[in-house]
Amino acid sequence: MIINSEEQLNKMKEIGYICAKIRDTMQEHAIPGVSTKDLDNIAKKMFEEYGAKSAPITEYDFPGYTCISLNNQVAHGIPSNSKILKDGDLLNIDVSGCKDGYYADTGVSFVVGVCDNPMKQKVCDVAKESFYAGIKFAVAGKKINQIGKNIHKKIKEHKLEVIENLTGHGIGTSLHQEPSHVFNYFDPWDNLILKDGMCLAVEPFVSTKAKEVGNSDRDEWELVTKDNSFVAQYEHTIVIRENEEPLILTKID
Numbered sequence: 001m002i003i004n005s006e007e008q009l010n011k012m013k014e015i016g017y018i019c020a021k022i023r024d025t026m027q028e029h030a031i032p033g034v035s036t037k038d039l040d041n042i043a044k045k046m047f048e049e050y051g052a053k054s055a056p057i058t059e060y061d062f063p064g065y066t067c068i069s070l071n072n073q074v075a076h077g078i079p080s081n082s083k084i085l086k087d088g089d090l091l092n093i094d095v096s097g098c099k100d101g102y103y104a105d106t107g108v109s110f111v112v113g114v115c116d117n118p119m120k121q122k123v124c125d126v127a128k129e130s131f132y133a134g135i136k137f138a139v140a141g142k143k144i145n146q147i148g149k150n151i152h153k154k155i156k157e158h159k160l161e162v163i164e165n166l167t168g169h170g171i172g173t174s175l176h177q178e179p180s181h182v183f184n185y186f187d188p189w190d191n192l193i194l195k196d197g198m199c200l201a202v203e204p205f206v207s208t209k210a211k212e213v214g215n216s217d218r219d220e221w222e223l224v225t226k227d228n229s230f231v232a233q234y235e236h237t238i239v240i241r242e243n244e245e246p247l248i249l250t251k252i253d
Contacts, residue, residue: 001170001171001172001173001177001198001199002172002195002196002197002198002199003172003197003198003199003239004197008102009239011099011100011101011102012102012104012172012199012237012239012249013249014099014100014102015052015097015098015099015100015102015103015104015249016104016106016237016249016250017249017250017252018046018047018050018052018097018099018104019095019096019097019104019105019106019237019250020104020106020249020250020251020252021046021050021252022042022043022046022047022066022095022097023093023095023106023107023108023250024252025042025046026039026042026043026066026093026095027093027108027110029042030085030091030093030110030112031085031112031113032085032086032087032112032113033084033085033086034084034085035079035080035081035082035083035084035085036068036070036077036079036080036083036085037079037080037081037083038081039066039068039079039093040064040065040066040068040079041065043065043066043095044065047065047097050099051099052097052098052099053097053098053099054066054096054097055096055097055098055103055105055175056096058098059174059175059176062076062078062221063078063221064078064079065079066079066093066094066095066096067092067093067094067107068083068091068092068093068094069091069092069094069222069223070083070085070089070090070091070092071089071090071091072224072225072228073092073216073222073223073224074092074163074166074205074213074223074224074225074231074233075092075094075166075205075213075223075233076221076222076223077092077221077222078219078221078222085112085113086112086113087112087113087114087116088111088112088113088114088115088116088117088120089111089112089113090109090110090111090112090120090123090124090230090231090232091109091110091111091112092107092108092109092232092233093107093108093109094106094107094233094235095107096175098175101173102172102173103171103172103173103174103175104171104237104249104250105171105175105201105203105235105237105250106201106235106236106237106250107203107233107234107235108233108234108235109123109124109127109231109232109233109234110124111124117230119208119230120230120232122158122160123160123206123207123208123230123231123232124232124234126154126155126158126160126206126232127204127205127206127232127233127234128234129154129158130151130152130154130155130184130204130206130234131151131202131203131204131234131235131236133150133151133153133154134147134148134150134151134154134184134202134204135147135202135238135245135246135248136150136245137149137150138194138200138202138238138240138245138246139194139240139241139242139243139244139245139246140194140195140196140198140240140241140242140243141193141194141242142193142194143190143191143192143193143194144179144182144190144191144192144193144194145183145186145187145188145190145191145192147168147182147183147202148182148183148184148185148186148187148190149185149186151184151185151202151204152184152185152186155184155204155206160206160207160208161206161207161208161209161210161211161229162184162185162204162205162206162207162211163184163205163206163207163210163211163212163213163225163231164183164184164185164211164212165212165213166184166203166205166213166223166233167181167182167183167184167203168181168182168183168184168200168201168202168203168235169181169182169200169201170182170198170199170200170201171199171200171201171237172199177199179192179200182200182201182202182203184203184204184205194240195240196240196241196242197239197240197241198239198240199237199238199239199240199249200237200238200240200246201235201236201237201238202235202236202238203233203234203235203236204233204234204235205231205232205233206231206232206233207225207229207230207231208229208230208231209225209227209229210225210226210227210229210231212225213225213231214226235250236248236249236250236251237249237250
């Protein structure tokens with residue numbers, strides 16, 4: 001989607017704020033002893049309070065208001081009463097929602113309580129760091145592949161890997177729009193020129209070893225690595241601008 005009016009921008013800002021508020025509230029409540037279903041119930045209540053809807057449910061009939069991935073899960077984890085958080089868990093919360101026909105998407109990985117392995121915290125830190133390294137190049141007139149090039153450059157500086165088959169995407173009047181991919185590595189053939197007002201969800205996935213994920217045997221949604229690498233994601237919905245870094249819609253200052 002390319003934003004063409006102040007009204008569209010304000011609608012995107014509104015759903016961006018809602019998703020960010022839900023994400024941050026869920027993270028605040030993610031403490032040992034809480035289940036991932038408890039966290040998802042927070043999202044349910046907040047979506048209702050804001051008059052918004054869960055995008056995974058609306059678009060894909062996903063069995064949860066949010067995707068909550070725990071430890072060896074990388075993405076699309078289903079919230080469950082049986083998944084009780086404990087110190088040292090590596091947790092990812094991915095919140096996407098819609099209101100008045102506009103969508104936003106955001107996610108964060110973090111360690112619950114007391115960290116028991118420094119590599120868990122490292123992948124979380126580098127995911128965030130690489131996101132900001134990449135969006136410095138998310139400027140109108142530049143090629144979209146410069147985002148992934150600089151995300152991957154930062155990840156490699158830390159001697160970590162990028163999950164290559166999980167990417168960002170266009171967003172706006174649906175959860176997934178053109179461009180269908182925002183790669184987290186350099187693809188020389190991906191020559192799309194970024195335009196002023198273009199909306200993207202940029203989301204690096206940083207791994208200790210693995211370079212791809214696949215479906216698990218537990219359900220049709222869950223994505224995992226074969227070697228149980230630690231993996232962290234950091235995601236925001238952004239709006240491309242001319243001559244300056246993008247506007248982040250899912251960040252609360």
